[in-house]
Amino acid sequence: MAIGRRIWPVEGDPLRRNPSRAAQPRPSEPGFERWMWYFTRISGLALVILAMGHMLIMHVLVQLTGQEINFAFVTSRWGSPFWRIYDLLLLVLALAHGVNGARIIIGDYIERGGLRSLLVGILLAITFIWLLMGIFVILTFDPATAPAVGPFS
């Protein structure tokens, strides 16, 4: 066992240093990367509560209380502003946290240059569309104006 021996972070040894920017000690120079380093950790703490809470409600509590997820279930949940704000916060934080992680993973495997910029650009463009779609669905959900009969009936 290695208890008592300081293993990580290893200073100055590139072979034993964790290769990921995501897992590295805080970026030494202030700027965007340092802000994202803090954001990842702070949003991560919030997401432990928000995401685990969401999964425990939707997949464990619903199961244990014999309910099922359908339009009526969503109507009763999003009838409360608390759960709408909860889900909105979860959507924005999870997407930003995850996409920033994906951006760092792209950066770890693709050398600085045109391809990296292209991939990160595509990632951000898709994320922007998906973010708007998610926010739109949460904010505009209204059973009173929803079409009662869909095209498949």
Add this chain to the structure above:
Amino acid sequence: MFGYRISWSQLAWLGHRLSGIGILVYLFMHIVENATLAFGPDVYDLTQTFFRNLPVRLGEIVLMAALVYHSLNGLRVIAMDFWPATTVWYRPLTYAVIIGTVAAMIPLGLIMITPYAPWNGS
């Protein structure tokens, strides 16, 4: 498979990365699935029936395991970042994350699989 001995920290890091990508991909699909809410109860309730079967439920159990692991390992990383003294305990903490994930997934997995489990006749 690897040309060198892989350490627990590398394995924990790989697991964090893979679980993170998995959860992100799921999130993108989940946003699309939820967009069917805008088309009213008929469309949404029909969409939800696609998810009520054993293969999807097994996927949801994998998602839950990924989230539990990513959460616990993330807490370990945060502790080591903001409290460097804890890096001395990195190995026992890594074991604790793995044991914690398995221990949490036993009841969670059993609860989640119950309605679609083969031993329940469905």
